[in-house]
Each structure stands twice: as C-alpha cells, then as structure tokens.
Amino acid sequence: MTPRLPVIYVSHGSPTFAVDPGQAGPLLQAVGRRLPQAVKAILVVSPHWMTAGGMLTTGAEQPETVHDFGGFPDALYQLQYPAPGHPQWAQAVAERLAQAGFKTGVHPQRGLDHGAWVPLRYLAPEARVPVLQVSMPHPITAELAVRMGRALAALRDEGVLIVASGSLTHNLYEFRRVGDEAAEYVKEFSAWARAAVQAHDLESLAHYRERAPHALRAHPTDEHYWPLVIAMAASDDTDPVEVIDGGISHGVLSMEGYVLGHLAPHEEEAVA
Template structure:
C-alpha cells in the first residue's frame, strides 16, 4: 500500500538547489518505491480533467521566465504510461467525471522539480493529470475518491501545489514567517486532522486569511485530490517550512 502525498513545489529554483527540503524529498523518494506515479499539478489547468496518455518520453516544460540559464538546461526524461492512463480514465468515468486524454504535453515544473529530487533516475512511469480549480472542493475530493484503489496497486498519487501561494506578497529578503500564512496552515491542519470535511469545503468562509493565502485555488486543490484518494484517511504532516516570508512548504501524507 502506497499512501497519497501532497508536496509543495515552491519556486522552480528548487530544482537546482540543495536544501533541507530537497534532502527531505531525496529521503522520501528512497522510502517509497511505486510502480507508477500519478501527478495532479497546479500548473496544468483545464476545464475538463485531462490525462497524459502517451508512452513516449516527456518533454521538460519550462513554464516560467526570468530564472538562471542553468535551470533551462535541466531535463527530466521520464516516460508516460498509456496503460495506467487508461486505468485512471476508466475509474474517473465510472465515477461520473468527464475526462480527456492528451498525447503531446510535457511535464511542467509542478511535476519535474519535485520528481527530480524524489526519483532522480527518471525511471518510474509518470501520468500527469490536469486540474480544474474552479470546481467546488467536494468535487476535488470526489476526483480523488475515484482513484483511492490505486494505492493498493503500488501507484503513488501525488498532488503538487502549495497551501499558501500568493506571489504578490512574497518577500525575497525576509527570514521571518508572516503570521497570517502560519495561521491559515494551522487552521487547515486542524480541520484535516479532525476530518472536518464541511469546514474544508467552505475554507473560503471559515479559514483565517483565506483571501491572502489562496487568491486563486490552483495551488491548493491538489491537496484535496490527494486527501480524497486516501483509502484510510490517516493524515500526517511530513514537512513544514516557509520561504520568502509566506510561501508555504507544508507537505502531507494521507
């Protein structure tokens, strides 16, 4: 049994940095040996859920600008898996969820910056899945629910995003943590660990500083998909840190 994960992908610079967080990812990858990985990434947003369904080696997508040239030379040459993609598609359709497939899109940095540290050999099949962050939270959880049996097949479901992600408010010179960022995560942790799904469904109404922490939900909803895909729902914080004043690196195992 492999439990679902929600991991923070933060800045693209993580791909070329060595830090406490990248060491955590290195160690985490060594502790989990999946036969395939399904990545729900905040950086692929579509109206209809879309699944990468090619067996080819992915292109590495540099969906950012203004970073050092070194970053644009990194490749993560993982292959896809049409067999796993079809399995995912069928499970989602059987749960009443509309899906499409895609044969050309590469891995965006929401996927490869994490995978480079988790599995640097790029030798595990990857299936990347888009999100629609405008859907209600209960629908995000339903998407995860449709895939909860995958863990028993040693397939890792990975939600990639950030619980607090407001690039307009990050402070590149700050070494302190903005209190509002921590307070939002404290609330989120409490509701997850108490399985208060109603509160989570209505986080915009109840969570402190939700408008600051989550100006758009794209980086948060992969957490709810991962939560929904848990067969046991035994949530555990496995890493927590903050960078740039308020960018959250809260990570969960479900």
C-alpha cells in the same frame, strides 16, 4: 497482493526549488527513500495544468520536461526529468475518472510541468518510475475536487502513487526575498491546515474559505489549494498522517506537505 500506497501532498514552491532545496528538499528526499517497492507508476495532479470541458491524462511514452515559467536563471531551463510515461496507465486513469462521471481523455503529447517534475526531482530523483499527470478541471470547485480525489483513490491499491502538488499558501503579490521573515498569517493558515489534515477533517478543508484564518490572503486564487483537497479525498480516516515540515519560502510560500498512508520503514531504500 499489492499493498495500498500512500497519497503524498507536496508544496512545490517557486521553480527555483528545483535547484535550491531549502528545508523541504531533504525531507522530500527522505520520503522518496521510503517509498514502497510496489510503486508501478506515479500520478501527479498539478495546478499548472487545468483543462475546460473535461480532464486529460498525459499519454506520451516519454513525456517532455516542460519549463512553464519565465524570467528565471538559465540553469533552470536546462534541467530535465526524463521519467518514462505509461500510455496504458494513462488510459486506465481516464477510464477511472469517466466511471466517476467526468468527461476525460488522453493527451498524446503533453509533458510534465514544473508542478510535477520539480518535486519529483526530490521524491524520485533517478526518474525510473513511469510518471503520468492528470489535469484539474477548470473551473474547479470543492465538490469537484472531492469527487476527483475519491475517483482516483482506488489506484492506490493497484500500484499507483498519487502525488498532489500545490502550495499550502500561495500569495505571490506578497512574494519576498529568500531568507525574509515568514508572514504571521502564513504561519496561522499553515497551523490550521495541519490540524485539519491530522484530524482527517475533509469537510473543513473543502470549505476553507469560510473556516480557515486568512484564507483569502493565503490564497487570492485557489488553484494551488485544491490539490490538498484532492489528496485528502483520495485518503481515508485510517491513513496515518506524516507531516513534511518544509518551512516557509520567500516569506509567504508554506512548503508544508503531508504523507497520507504508510511508507516503508526508514531503513528501506527507495524505488526511485
């Protein structure tokens, strides 16, 4: 019997996180070393792929590494994450979402955007495990995010590791220099989110605009927030919560993440 895999929520930060691990990188590496051997595929949800009219899953045998950003150092554009894809799993994911009432399909050429491959460089650095990416619906609402997470939840029992990649806070209008002091509102929003996750309070997380402190300032647009709700909806109240205390990058990007479910003991090696 395949053991139930955890759901992992990660804050992927700036694209420079790929080469500047900061506080969060080593913590994600430590999580990666504890991934159960039962992982057959990794399914990533990223706000950098949103589709109108239906949801798509990457179906390429060898998805390309998409450098979907501009104005960064040349070294970032040379990075590759050569994990294989898995067309059969892509079809299975699409069917699972269709059963939940979503219009779905498989995209045969779509690669992995930086919301996927940047954190996976730490979680699964050897890129051996097949990786799929599923788009978020556009526009997305709290109700759709919860439905999506619940539709994907059963994959945890089939050997699929769900990685929801976003940013716990994401106000690029206030982006600061590396090393600048963290904004107080970021600390307060992050503390609220952590408490809600630890309490398995999906209701509050789904309605964060009304309930969280500084919600609009923390997320002027909320596409980077919804992966957290998707992750929480794919978990349940019996899942232990492990905090990935990644600190705050550039003064305004909370790099906090969460493991929802069981990892292998610390001494066990990674599958990645």
